[in-house]
Amino acid sequence: MKFLVTGGAGYIGSHMVNLLLKKNSEVVVLDNLSTGHEYNIQDCEHLNIDLVDTENLSKKLNKRKFDGIFHFAGKSLVSESINNPDLYYLNNITGTKNLLKVMLDNDLNNLIFSSSAAVYGKSELDFITEDANKMPINPYGKSKLQAEKDINQTSKQYGLNSISLRYFNACGADPEGKFGEDHACETHLIPNILQSLLDPKEEFYVYGNNYPTKDGTCIRDYVHVSDIVDTHYLAFENFGVSRMQQAYNIGIGKGFSVLEIIKACEQVTKNKIDIKFKDKREGDPISLVADNKSILADLNWNPQFTSMTNIIDSAWRWHTKRFILYGH
Ligand SMILES: NC(=O)c1ccc[n+]([C@@H]2O[C@H](COP(=O)([O-])OP(=O)(O)OC[C@H]3O[C@@H](n4cnc5c(N)ncnc54)[C@H](O)[C@@H]3O)[C@@H](O)[C@H]2O)c1
Numbered sequence: 242m243k244f245l246v247t248g249g250a251g252y253i254g255s256h257m258v259n260l261l262l263k264k265n266s267e268v269v270v271l272d273n274l275s276t277g278h279e280y281n282i283q284d285c286e287h288l289n290i291d292l293v294d295t296e297n298l299s300k301k302l303n304k305r306k307f308d309g310i311f312h313f314a315g316k317s318l319v320s321e322s323i324n325n326p327d328l329y330y331l332n333n334i335t336g337t338k339n340l341l342k343v344m345l346d347n348d349l350n351n352l353i354f355s356s357s358a359a360v361y362g363k364s365e366l367d368f369i370t371e372d373a374n375k376m377p378i379n380p381y382g383k384s385k386l387q388a389e390k391d392i393n394q395t396s397k398q399y400g401l402n403s404i405s406l407r408y409f410n411a412c413g414a415d416p417e418g419k420f421g422e423d424h425a426c427e428t429h430l431i432p433n434i435l436q437s438l439l440d441p442k443e444e445f446y447v448y449g450n451n452y453p454t455k456d457g458t459c460i461r462d463y464v465h466v467s468d469i470v471d472t473h474y475l476a477f478e479n480f481g482v483s484r485m486q487q488a489y490n491i492g493i494g495k496g497f498s499v500l501e502i503i504k505a506c507e508q509v510t511k512n513k514i515d516i517k518f519k520d521k522r523e524g525d526p527i528s529l530v531a532d533n534k535s536i537l538a539d540l541n542w543n544p545q546f547t548s549m550t551n552i553i554d555s556a557w558r559w560h561t562k563r564f565i566l567y568g569h
């Protein structure tokens with residue numbers, strides 16, 4: 242089989258490509274390398290195209306055939322989206338619309354879209370269900386929600402198979418150590434903790450310690466990147482076989498506070514972490530934990546990384562290797 246993976250040079254996309262290649266599929270990566278890395282592209286064709294560049298997009302994809310499209314390409318920094326909302330609306334909404342147009346022009350079907358728990362905004366629910374209110378509190382979340390709506394509407398109108406997978410906090414690294422998280426501007430908790438242990442120049446802060454939670458820090462649902470990409474393949478396999486919802490939560494269904502993650506990192510790395518607190522960040526919800534019953538039931542998803550120490554261990558091995566290879 243042959244797949245197009247947009248954003249395949251990025252963190253989650255590179256794990257998807259790796260999974261598809263292991264299944265002996267042919268893969269084409271479409272990635273403008275704005276936040277991705279050339280070193281992530283192995284054993285497959287790379288189209289260095291921006292999804293916003295309609296002319297180049299149709300030129301390079303015209304008459305090409307793919308069994309499915311995994312759409313990871315997107316900008317995903319909440320603070321950047323607050324400072325430059327138009328960049329996010331262009332990249333994430335227009336970029337997705339352009340991809341849909343190319344699909345229709347070339348009779349391509351089967352789209353799996355990377356959405357986010359950010360579509361829910363500040364949910365009051367202990368476990369967020371897919372039909373919970375969607376009131377994103379930052380342009381990033383708004384851009385993902387609008388892209389979902391555009392995908393749904395186009396799919397209904399033209400009879401496409403499509404699905405949006407709303408990840409909670411992606412984390413961890415390829416268990417074989419080939420790929421991992423490498424964002425030039427890292428805002429995620431686990432890589433920032435591990436990086437501060439490897440490089441004393443890297444400051445690590447906890448943003449906010451007076452949230453109404455068990456220890457005052459934010460609660461998140463952490464889901465391993467390998468488990469995330471497994472859901473994508475399951476979704477692809479299910480197209481046309483059984484009825485699926487338009488969107489699924491991808492989370493483990495368990496919340497961890499920032500301080501609990503720090504403790505788990507100390508346990509795995511056998512290092513003491515110096516905790517310094519800063520003010521809350523704009524746009525950070527108190528708690529985001531998935532109700533994942535739908536994906537478990539409908540796709541028979543069986544997440545492998547349910548232990549936080551195993552998740553952190555995979556990330557720690559990757560970050561240590563990356564520090565030795567690339568010095569950061
Ligand atoms: N990492 C998370 O915790 C998380 C959580 C929820 C949703 N997501 C979504 O998952 C997707 C992948 O996230 P990630 O962490 O791997 O990010 P990433 O930045 O590592 O990967 C995104 C990739 O898309 C490429 N890209 C971005 N805009 C593009 C464009 N206009 N044209 C072509 N290529 C473009 C980048 O170069 C990069 O390689 C994103 O859409 C993100 O919003 C991520």
